[in-house]
Amino acid sequence: MLSKNEIKDIQSLCHKKHRDETQCFIAEGPKLVDEILKSDFEIVHVYALASYLQKHAGIKVPFTEISEKELERISALQTPHQVLLVAKQKQRSTTFAWQQNITLVLDGIQDPGNMGTIIRTADWFGIKQVVCTDDCVELYNPKVVQATMGSITRVDVWYEDVAELIAHAKIPVYGALLNGENVFDTHFEKQGILVIGNEGKGIREQIRQHINHPVTIPKIGDAESLNAGIAAGIIMGMMTRH
Amino acid sequence: MLSKNEIKDIQSLCHKKHRDETQCFIAEGPKLVDEILKSDFEIVHVYALASYLQKHAGIKVPFTEISEKELERISALQTPHQVLLVAKQKQRSTTFAWQQNITLVLDGIQDPGNMGTIIRTADWFGIKQVVCTDDCVELYNPKVVQATMGSITRVDVWYEDVAELIAHAKIPVYGALLNGENVFDTHFEKQGILVIGNEGKGIREQIRQHINHPVTIPKIGDAESLNAGIAAGIIMGMMTRH
Numbered sequence: 001m002l003s004k005n006e007i008k009d010i011q012s013l014c015h016k017k018h019r020d021e022t023q024c025f026i027a028e029g030p031k032l033v034d035e036i037l038k039s040d041f042e043i044v045h046v047y048a049l050a051s052y053l054q055k056h057a058g059i060k061v062p063f064t065e066i067s068e069k070e071l072e073r074i075s076a077l078q079t080p081h082q083v084l085l086v087a088k089q090k091q092r093s094t095t096f097a098w099q100q101n102i103t104l105v106l107d108g109i110q111d112p113g114n115m116g117t118i119i120r121t122a123d124w125f126g127i128k129q130v131v132c133t134d135d136c137v138e139l140y141n142p143k144v145v146q147a148t149m150g151s152i153t154r155v156d157v158w159y160e161d162v163a164e165l166i167a168h169a170k171i172p173v174y175g176a177l178l179n180g181e182n183v184f185d186t187h188f189e190k191q192g193i194l195v196i197g198n199e200g201k202g203i204r205e206q207i208r209q210h211i212n213h214p215v216t217i218p219k220i221g222d223a224e225s226l227n228a229g230i231a232a233g234i235i236m237g238m239m240t241r242h
Numbered sequence: 243m244l245s246k247n248e249i250k251d252i253q254s255l256c257h258k259k260h261r262d263e264t265q266c267f268i269a270e271g272p273k274l275v276d277e278i279l280k281s282d283f284e285i286v287h288v289y290a291l292a293s294y295l296q297k298h299a300g301i302k303v304p305f306t307e308i309s310e311k312e313l314e315r316i317s318a319l320q321t322p323h324q325v326l327l328v329a330k331q332k333q334r335s336t337t338f339a340w341q342q343n344i345t346l347v348l349d350g351i352q353d354p355g356n357m358g359t360i361i362r363t364a365d366w367f368g369i370k371q372v373v374c375t376d377d378c379v380e381l382y383n384p385k386v387v388q389a390t391m392g393s394i395t396r397v398d399v400w401y402e403d404v405a406e407l408i409a410h411a412k413i414p415v416y417g418a419l420l421n422g423e424n425v426f427d428t429h430f431e432k433q434g435i436l437v438i439g440n441e442g443k444g445i446r447e448q449i450r451q452h453i454n455h456p457v458t459i460p461k462i463g464d465a466e467s468l469n470a471g472i473a474a475g476i477i478m479g480m481m482t483r484h
Binding site for chain 1: 355359362363364365366367368369370391392393396426459460461462463464465466467468469471472475476479480482483
């Protein structure tokens, strides 16, 4: 049985303010929870139905068996799914350095689904470093965590002063812009930065001025724009194809 | 002022049953509404704030000025945006035929955001025909309509017996499968079919057996899968790049 206070504490993790205060976040569903349990995230507590716990006998972290009704109350999902985990956000002990291969830079990505999907796609293409402007949606937003489908355990996501970092980068800076080189004909260096802009406004001037290789996904039909996640996916695919 | 019954009628269009009965659907926000007003969709009614109507003096369809409170009540969006339109679903008078260029086939796409984004991406790449299995999410679901960002006015979406159609197709059938040819090295014919499968289960056997050109987006990193919309976007880009 969960106490009222426990329920309130878990529910409060849907709000950034409480995530910041506690440095915790939630993740849900057996697939995602299993990946986080196997990762180096510090687990605070697992709340699970009996069916999940039966399959996870010998679970080595603090856990509570809960009812479906209780899960519905603490879940942030429309359709709760067996288990909810509370874990600690990662503390960083290193300073930022550009990776030897591709680093993805996100400028003002607002939609949590886009953000999570972009991190998942980066993980697919072996891109392990993503740097976000401070006004990107927060990594530990439950919708972002869910949309990463576990890639949150493998991709290193930084929130940094991107304009400042990029001004001093000594590697090629590619960016998704209008009137750039056709992305399907571009030769990409093995080490580089790819900048993807905000869903509506694109890449801000302070960052755009440092892009020395603008690339474009040619428009053949009539849609006004491509979704930021789709654009990121296509360019990441072309950058890592060798 | 909207009557209680008017409000109820509009709200009911969030449910498939009522959309089927009335053959109507809703679309919201000035950009999308403007595109539908310019298209050949039959408009039933526009419900708009004074601010929208001022910019659309001389609007030639039935309209009602409403308050922000009323818009909040009829809107399906978390953040209502100036205007909501009710239009008639398209009635089809022609029978299905494969297009001269690329036709996209969707097998059991469940997520409305994915569905709308895929239609928008097809539109970007000049793919004007999308054929869906009956168990794909419905085109006129409000979340699908919004996610198309206006491409619903330009892309022809069919719900058909896809396995039957594809069995008799005399053009190349490409499909996103594991262990196919590397999509970045594939030569695509100008006319063809691209099959994208369900988010979790992929492409069902009755359809998969007719795929004669399986293609794969190579996995370099560790994500278990790619989002269906991202996969569709990358392959559509490669198919239409000439």
